[in-house]
Amino acid sequence: MTTFANQNTAATQYLAATSHFALTNMFPFAIKVGAYPVERIRLLMQTQHTNKALNGSSVKSLMKTMSHIKTEGSIFSPWKGVTPTLVRWFPSQYLILFLKDAMSSWLPNYSRQESYGKYIAGKVGSGAATGIVSAVIWAYPLDVMRQQLATKNSGSWKQAASDIYGANGLRGFYRGFMIDAPGLMMFRGVQLGGWDLVKDYYGKQWDEKTRVSRFVHGQAISLLGSVCSYPYDTLRRNLICIENATSYREVLKAGVLNSGGVRAFFYAGFSARILSSFVNGGLLEGFDEWKRTK
DSSP states (O other), X not given: OHHHHHHHHHHHHHHHHHHHHXXXXXXXXXHHHHTHHHHHHHHHHHTXXXXXXXXXXXXXXXXXXXXXXXXXXXXXGGGTTHHHHHHHHHHHHHHHHHHHHHHHHHSOOOOTTTOHHHHHHHHHHHHHHHHHHHIIIIIHHHHHHHXXXXXXXXXXXXXXXXXXXXXXXXXXXGTTHHHHHHHHHHHHIIIIIHHHHHHHHHGGGGGGSOHHHHHHHHHHHHHHHHHHHHHHHHXXXXXXXXTTOOOHHHHHHHHHHHHTSHHHHHTTTHHHHHHHTTHHHHHXXXXXXXXXXX
């Protein structure tokens, strides 16, 4: 009887914690969906130099890209491709949270007193490993489908999946992953590892900070991760656009030639990325809030 009661209590606590996690992430989720038009603008700007589906339309700025989307003639056009985001959101966040703690426990754990360099490497390494594993398991194929819907002429999930599979088979759902992997490791390493480092730096003072202050810290860390990883993301998204491309060098050459420079190619659409990234700071704080209720 006692065993059953303990199991029942554990199950109740788990459900309560899971419900709290879902509720904690509802606000960032709502922001993500509401800000998705900016994300679609970013995808169009980021792939403008190799995307034949644009048919010569100019998407060099936020306003020009908005005008291009308006020509599609539907009030839902700004949200084209949002469905994969809806599907992957909560499983991805839960997976990242679980893997972050798991990776931290599996990898060697050094204190700042033992070796500050190894201490930083451990924190960043656990975040990088989390990003790679979560992408392989769940997020990456859905992101490829999101790009197919948002930047090309695929009108539905079925058509997008058919177009991806028809062009490259099952490998198409992981097209560009090899060049994106270093970027994923940089972003999650800086974001998740940097978050832990900042909390450790403040120590007990961290709990005394306001939610706004913690959000600002999380947003600054996430933005730094985006700056480091964005060129890798740009290269892989343009590889996805050029279906017959056989090498990253070919994509890089075409992108730099059409954009007029390396920086213009690698950071195309980054202004929209900044605008659409304000959910990241809330997610980091949401993770910690969930852990405090477990």
